[in-house]
Amino acid sequence: MSKEILTELYEKQAKIIYRYLLKYGCRKEEAEEIVQESFIKAIQHIDGVDERKLPAWIFTVALNTYRNYLKRKSVITELSIDGGGFFSRLAAEGDFTQDILRDESSTPVRDCLSRLKDGYRDLLILKYEMDLSYKEIGRLLGLSEVTVKTYLYRARKEFKRLWREEYGRS
Structure with missing residues (x-):
């Protein structure tokens, strides 16, 4: 694998990984170090990773390093989502009622997100907070677009279930 491929990948992915780590609750300095460490590991293991899977591999390394x-x-993480935008975008694709949108605040949303399994939380943040396309998410996670759509459907469904349990509304 050439240095150019890794450089191109760094230019495309480093900012996405950095922003995601910040949304996940990571401090700026830690996020910068984790991104650098992830790409250093990529350089060290460049021969053992399939070039097509490298974006997902680096993203996974970054998340695992932070976890x-x-x-x-x-350390207790504090998810950093904007209460207004995240929930509105999520609700636009689901069947949430206006009551939930009126009661929207970042604390209940963060609470529900923190109760989701990591994979679902990752997908929801990448899609609705970072506004990445299905294709971008798929590349980042090493999944097909169809798989991303399926998993996002399941993540939204689980989020809704948790929301109903906690706040008693649909």
Whole structure:
């Protein structure tokens, strides 16, 4: 694999990974270090990773690095979502009622997101907070667009279930 491929990947993915880590609750300095560390690992393992899977591999390395950091430090993450935009975009694709939209605030949304399994939370943040396309998400996670759509459907459904359990509305 050539240096040009890794450079091109860095230009396309580093900002996305960095922004995602910030949304996930990572501090700026930590996010910068994790992105750098992820690409250093990519350079070290460049011969062992399929070129087509490299974007997903780097993203996974970055997330795992941050999750391991949290486990070591026993740090509580504070998801950083904008309460207005995230929920509105999510609701636009689902069957949420206007009551939920009127009661929208970032704290309940963060609470429901934090209760989702990591994969679902990742998908919802990438789609509705970072506004990435299905294709971009698929590339980042190493999934087909169809699979991304299917998993996002399941993630939205689980989010709605958690919301109903906690706030008693559909």
